Amino acid sequence: MSSGTFGPRHRWYVSILIALVTVVSLSAGGLRGGSNAHAAGAPAAIKVVPGWPGGITVYKGRYRLTNSSDPSFAKSGMLTVFTRVVPHQPKPQMSGILSLYADSGTNVLYLSHFTTTGTKLSANVTLGIYTGPEIGKFVVTMHQGAELVANFVPVLGGSTVKIQFTRFSKNPHP
Amino acid sequence: MAHSQVWKQWRWVASIALAGTLFASQPHAGQVAARGVGATSLANDSWPYFGRDRNNTRFSPLTQVDLTNVSKLGTAWTTSLGQFQVLSESFPQVIGNTMFVTTNTDEIIALDAVTGKVKWHYASPVDFSLSTGVGGYGVSVNRGVAVMNGKAYVLTFDDKLQAITEDTGERLWQSQVANPHLGYYETMAPTAWNGLVFVGASGSQDGVRGFVAAYDANTGKQVWRFYTVPAPGTSWVPKGIHGGGGVYMPPTIDTSTGILYFGTGTPSPVLLGTERQGPNLYSDSIVAVKASTGKLLWAYQEVPHDQWSYGAASPVAIFDSTINGKKVHAVGEAGKDGHVYVLDAATGKLLFTPPAYVKVNHPTPTTKGVISCPGTIGGSPYSPIAFSPLTHAAYVGGIDLCFKITITKSAVGGERDFAGTRAPVGKAFGTLSAVDVNSGNFLWKVKMATPLVGGVSVTASHILFTSGQNGIFYAVDDRTGKIVWKANVGLATGSAPVIYSVNGTEYVAIALGGSAVTGAQHLGKLGASVMVMKLGGAPIKPLSSPGLQVAP
Structure with missing residues (x-):
């Protein structure tokens, strides 16, 4: 790779990185949007x-x-x-x-x-x-x-x- | 015609004219009758005893408020009996310009009868839990004081009779009149007369042995005690904690004869008649004793061998009846069993068949249950009647409510000697009745939308005042039963109105907040306030409960 150039390999690496970030973001949003019972730290119902x-x-x-x-x-x-x-x-x-x-x-x-x-x-x-x-x-x-x-x-x-x-x-x- | 002859003629005419003028200036019959029962100047008229007069008639001679202007009644003042006060069965008394009212925690509050401002407030550390030893029947109410010779007398839930200075509310002495550990508790207002203070006690359902006692008004020392039922293990009373015959309301003194009258409660074990043979004297009775000694003169039992909790709980009124053209000095009482009893005051003889002021049908209770009308709270749980000498009628406010009663072999309901369960059946209504005390016939009888608890009062202007569990205050024409005016006062009632005047202004007062029956049966809104009305007062606004949730 010549210096100053954004070649195909770089684009592949960036694509993978973007995909990973997207997956992580979606997962985190889903957790936040889920029920409290599933949220971290929420107490179970007390009888x-x-x-x-x-x-x-x-x-x-x-x-x-x-x-x-x-x-x-x-x-x-x-x-x-x-x-x-x-x-x-x-x-x-x-x-x-x-x-x-x-x-x-x-x-x-x-x-x-x-x-x-x-x-x-x-x-x-x-x-x-x-x-x-x-x-x-x-x-x-x-x-x-x-x-x-x-x-x-x-x-x-x-x-x-x-x-x-x-x-x-x-x-x-x- | 000679001059002397003309003058003789004119002198005769003048004499007739003068006589006519004098005759016309006399009050008419109605007013005479009113004056005959203790009317005083309109300017200042007190309500100095539980039932206004010694005869307990709840009849006021005041006429400033009448059928033509009663709709102009408005609020003169209202006073709360305390932030955490709920329930009020207090029957206010007014002496001069001071109103005495009690709270259900046995405090006495002296109020300015014109402004409602507190003059003094008496409270003592009453133990409200001692009667829990008999199952937890711990509902405290207080129905008022007795005032005599500068002292106010009050009874406390833990069975103390206390004497307080009338002007300043300082305690002078107290006496223990019963043992609360045995199940006795006090709710009544005492009666004071001729140097004595007369008291009874509650607790029939706890197996207490009912009594009336007299205490020296100056020292608090007991002078005599009359037991209404035999001791346990004697006569009809089973061994153990049994008896009954409690006295729940102030005895009535006939000052002309020195006879003390009172009603007695149900025998115990309550409902379980198989455990106590015979009529169970003197439960469920109107009793007459000599006031100075407590000696029994006579007793009339309204319900022999009671199996429905039908005591003669409400206070006795004294009046005159005319039977077969003859005047008879009489006593009357509205029994819990739903009948009005009118007796010869001297002998206890029934003057006529007791009329029923509510639906009456009470089969013998069984272990499977029966429907009993009225229910165990009675047609009149303690509500006093009123008597008008103008109409010769006894007025009764009643509860029309049946109960399913099921007997058990032993106490199960919380009260130590109440052998059964009971539950209301159907909707509760009220009845308002006028009974002719000369015949026992109804002058009128009307169904009310709400049970009436606490009693009625009547005036010389033919107004009957009462208040319902629905928070409605009523003015009724006492000759017809027609409601002529009503106002939404917001809270249920557990006592009857009082009518008094100060400086020429007539006031109509009512203690609001509901009774123990109101609370137990969920009949209305609870609270604790005094509302006083006068002509031209401010628009009446319904009082509210403490603004809190009602427990399920």
Whole structure:
């Protein structure tokens, strides 16, 4: 090949190179355009399991609220975790009653639909009655021995409140 | 004619004219009747007791709002009972320019009756979960206070009777009236009279032993206790945690005789009649006791050997009937079984066949299930009647809803001593009825699009006020049952309206938000607010729920 000349061999090499680049480009685009399940790094669907790990035995009892990140939400309170018979459910269901005392007054929240999603333990929070308006989720962030820490996460936005409890009785009704 | 003779004639004419003028200045019969039941000056008229007067008639003598101008009612003010408050069975009371209302978390809020501004707010750390020991029946509601001699009295879910200063909301004392670990819980407003505070307790379905007790209004010390049913293991009550006969609404005091009247709840085990033989006295009864001692005077049982949860849950009203031309001092109550009972107040004798204000058909429950009308929530779960001395009618707001009831051998439904399951069948309607207390005949009876829960109130201008589960507030001509005006207030109701006046302005108030029945049966929108209306007020805008999703 003489210097300065783009001969047939060079054109062949360039053609192969272009073809390779094209193939690689097309493959990459196809990957990006495919389902998330096929995209690199996407988590597989996590199954929602009724109840919390270990069942009611681990969590039932009465807890005293020891700390709250928002005093207007609660300065003190009581959580009772127990089981109750729910219509159309074959077995008694984990349930909770959360009494919150603040300067603005008293609120009673009802916990139901306890579920585990991966490592996330949560329950629905309703007002007035177990089938009342749902206002948020009760999400456990730490449970060790008698200590339990949870976040109250409002359904319609607003600040999450961190609340800490200490269980003083394993009997929901001492 | 001589001068003296002319003057004698004119003197006679003048005397007649003067007499006529004096006669014409007297109020007409209707007004006299109204005044006869405690009417006061229009300028300021309170609603100082649960049922406005001691007789629990829910009759207001006010006439500023009448059938010609009721459509001009508008909003005077609304006040939310709290950001997270849902459900309100509170029956407001107004004394002077202060309105007392309770929340379902047992707080007392004193409001300026003209502006709705909070004067003071009382809250105490009530334990709302103790009754979970009997299966989780933890729905808390509070139906109001009693005010007497500068103190307001309230009952809490964990069975405390508390005395609060009327002006500032500071607690003076509290007494434990029952043991919540046994399944007792409180929802009622107490009754206060003559130095005593009278209370009952809820929990029939948990097997508690029903009672009414009297406490010293100054010290909180118990003076007497009357049990409505025998102790477990005695008479008809099986051994174990059984009994029933709870008292859910404020007793009514007849101040002219010193007799206290109240209705009792269903016997337990509920539904399972085979476990308790005989009529099961004094469950499902109107009971009369001597207020000073609690001594039983008489009891009339509405439903002997109840197998449908048909307690006499709603409060008793006192009025006069005319039977066969004779005046009879009477008491009346709308039973859960769907009938209106009117009795001789002195003897408990039935004055006429109880008329049915809702569909009634309740076969004996079986393990395969039967359709029972009304259902276990009753035609009237606790709703008070109203009585008008102008029409001589008892007014009843009812629930027309049948249930399928299936008995089981033991408790399965969450309440410790409720031996069966129950589920509504079909669509729920309401009924509004006027019963002539002199005959038991209906003056009128209308079907309502919505169940009526919480009761009705009537006025001297022939307006019956009530509110439905559909969030509609009604004004009805109490002589015909015709709806003359209605307004969309947005939320369901769990109590009855109150009517009062301050400085010459008449107000119509209602606590909105729905009852426990509303929530359990998904009958309407829940919330917790007080709405007060007046003539020429702002356009009524429907109140909303906390704006949150409803749990499936």
